[in-house]
Amino acid sequence: MPARYELTGAQWNEIKDLLPGKAGDRGRTAQDNRNFVNGVLWVLRSGAYWCHMPEKYGNWKSNHKRFTRxxxxxxxxxxxxxLTEDKDNEYLMIDTSIVRSHQQAASGKGGPKNEALGRSRGGLSTKIHMSVDSLGRPVRFILTAGQANDAPQAERLLEGVQATFVIADRGYDSQKIIEQIEETGARAVIPPRANRRVKRPYDKELYKKRNLIERSFNKLKRFRRIATRYDRKAVYYKSFLYLAASLMWV
Incomplete structure (x- = not known):
């Protein structure tokens, strides 16, 4: 991958003091943090095996071990x-996206059990449940198996988040979700389900802003290790997700 895919100076300045090994931390100072993070970004963007990491990023085994640690x-x-502490709270949007999982994600001891892997129409998959702020920047993630329903995760996505409006598609149209939103003082902008006897009104113009979360998913899936899940452990896949999302904030 060319250097243009690495962290810019401005991006590095935003995150360097948030990483272990910075000056002032106990123990050894990690002078190569930037090169290490660039190496992780190379794996994240390319979707390649760690062992194919270019030599300029250092020993791939050491980098892989450090990433997992x-x-x-x-x-x-x-x-x-x-990074997400400075979010724009006018709108909060929630939605989900299915990610196909490579067969190697289900290999190894224990298989897919408790690792947010399951069977959906597309085969082995993981579902990303996400909320974004008014600017379309991710603020929270939840991973589940691909066949999981969307609505049960809404409570966790909305927990502790303040917003003026909460925008979601009709899959989240349940009385429990509407009440949770209203208890925070926000307005729900969610189209009613077709089977509702009494159609609940919603702001159709505000609802058009929901395209921001769809565009956010598209940006995340430009990273090949987000678009396809290769990692067996959910914690590793989610860590790549956090890194990719962090770049949308710096």
């Missing part, structure tokens, strides 16, 4: 959470 300790998630 940071994933298990929540580093990638913490970076994402810090």
């Amino acid at each position: 940071w994933a298990n300790s929540g580093v990638w998630e913490e970076v994402f959470c810090v």
Whole structure:
């Protein structure tokens, strides 16, 4: 991958102080953090095996081990959470997207059990449940098996989030979800289901803004390791997701 796919100076300045090993931390200072993150980005964007990582990023085994260590300790998630503290709360949009899983994602000890993998119409898959802010930037992710229903995850996506309007498609039209939204002081912009006896009104012009979350999914899926799941462990796939989403904030 050419250098244009690596972190720019401005992007690096936004995240460098959020990573382990920075000056002032206990232990060894990680002077190669930027090169390491660029190596991870190469894997994320290309979808290639770690062992095919260009030599300029260092030993691939060491980088893979470091990536998994940071994933298990929540580093990638913490970076994402810090960046999303400055979100725009006028609108909150929620939706889901199916990701096909490569057969290697189900290999290994334990198989797909408890790793957000399941069978849907497209075969082995994972479903990304996501919320985005008014600018279409991701603010929260939940992973489930591909056959999971969308509505049950809405409560977790909405928990603790403040917004003026919550925009979602009719798949989230349930009384429980509507009440949860209204309890926060927000207005639900959700089309009523066809089988509703009493049609609940909604703002059709505001609903058009829902395209922002669809465009956000499209941006994330430009990364090949997001568009197709190769990682057996959900924590590793989600860590790649946090990294890709973080780039949309810097």
